[in-house]
Amino acid sequence: MHAWPASEVPALPGKGRDLRIHDTATGGRVTLAPGPVARIYVCGITPYDATHMGHAATYNAFDLVQRVWLDTKRQVHYVQNVTDVDDPLLERAIRDGIDWVGLAERETALFREDMTALRMLPPQHYIGAVEAIPGIIPLVERLRDSGAAYELEGDIYFSVDADPHFGQVSNYDTELMRHLSAERGGDPDRPGKKNPLDPMLWMAAREGEPSWDGASLGAGRPGWHIECVAIALDHLGMSFDVQGGGSDLIFPHHEMGASHAQALTGEFPMAKAYVHAGMVGLDGEKMSKSRGNLVFVSRLRRDGVDPAAIRLALLSHHYRADWEWTDQVLQDAVERLGRWRAAVSRPDGPSADALVEELREALSDDLDAPAALAAVDRWAALQDAEGGTDESAPGLVSRAVDALLGVAL
Structure with missing residues (x-):
């Protein structure tokens, strides 16, 4: 699977600073000082609907991570997946009476267009769950053969008790874990499981659903968490720098993925920092496909909204904050973009x-x-009020805003 084209990142004079970032696992900030190549894995979309502002806010956060690292003169090895086979995708295809493969391809293509318009830097490896299946099967077999997984009526489950570090990503208590498991695709109430929290690694073939030859596992398809683990281990290895996604992925997805990887390798941790973006709401509720309360990037673009303004709207909120999308948020961003462009045009x-x-x-x-935006606002206000005599200044501001914030002036 191919990603989207990369926009050029201007080089700035001097050198950036190492990133201090909030780590969900420790509950505090860690300073990331990667080697010459920084490694990041960000969980991608399940492509059954278009890119909404919640998606855009998440990918914007991790685009900033890349830009900070690039400014330190490091290379960035970025990997992202696409969950192009999963229950929500299959359910949407059935609802709409269309082929699930075509639905996934259509929505992934639209996601690429949105990411290109928003100037999000693309991953070096953009991997679909389906194309990862040949690498997933041997991992599930290894977990089963080592006793870290077991069979239940043809399905293969991971035993969370196999990882002594289970629970150290979210630090949630068992009651909350069980609640979130039921809410987010798990089956804690299924009889016969060793632990209600045990997640599925391999789902045996169901009638009317796609399946693949799983060698000794039998026909079926992979569970959600092992997909990302297989892709991350294949392209990044263990102890990569950042595992990223929205805060709704803390549990079960990132917790379970970490345990899968740690049980497979005997190493800890899977990632040096677990970084999570807040949720974007609309009309008082989290913006999500299941609720249908969505503001689509593609629709805004079709309505003539400058993608740079959309990006500024995202940047006006701290990445870890939960916030509400409103018409005023967008209008403020449009006006800010106009002020900045006027300031650098002199x-x-x-x-x-x-x-x-x-x-x-x-x-x-x-x-x-938000602090970065306020700094540019102050420069633009000074330019408007007093001007200056530095002929290089407008160009430097344009390059800095592009390189560090991803906004083309």
Whole structure:
């Protein structure tokens, strides 16, 4: 599966700062100092509907992570998956009377278009669950053969008791885990499981559903969590720098994925930092496909909204915050974009050297994009009020905003 084209990231004078970021597992900030190549895995979409603002906010957060690392003169090895076979996708295809493969391909293509328009840097490896199946099967077999997994009526389950570190990503109690498991695709009440929290690794073939030859596992398809584990281990190995996604993935997805990987390798941790973006709401509820309360990136683009304004709307909220999408949020972003473009269109202006360092400091401090926007606002206001004589300043501001915030002026 191919990703989307990369926009050029301008090089800035000097060098950026190492990223200090909130780690869900420890509950505090960690300073990430990768080697020459920083490694990040971000969980991708289940392509049964178009990209909404909740998706966009999540991928914007991890785009900022990449930009901070690139500014430190590191390379970035970024991997993202596409869950192109899963219950919600199959259910939507049945509801709409269309082929599930065609639905996945159509919505993945639209996601690529949205990511390109928003200037999100693409992953080096963009892998679908279906194409990962040949690598998933031997991992499930290894877990089963080592005693870390067991069979139940043809299905294969992972035993959470096989990982002594289980629970150390979310730090949730058992009651909350069980509630979230039932809410987010698990089956804690199924009779015969060793532990109600045990997640499925391999689902035996069901009538009318797609399945693949699973060798000794029998015909079936993979569970949700093992998909990401297989892709991450194949392309990044253990102890990569950042495992990213929305806060709704903390449990069960990232908790279970970490335990799968740790049981497979005997190493800990799977990732050095577990980083999660907040939820975007609309009309008082989390924006989600299941609720249908969605604001689509593609629809805004069709209505003529500049993608740079959409991106500024996302950046106006801290990535870990839960926030509400409103018409006013977008209008504020449109107006900000106009002020910034007017400020950099002049032939000279106030020196921007200090601004570049302000942007670097804000973003290295747990991706504080609102502080970065405020710094550019101050420079633009000074430009409007007093101007300046530095002929290089407008160009430097444009390059810095592009390189660090992904907004083309």
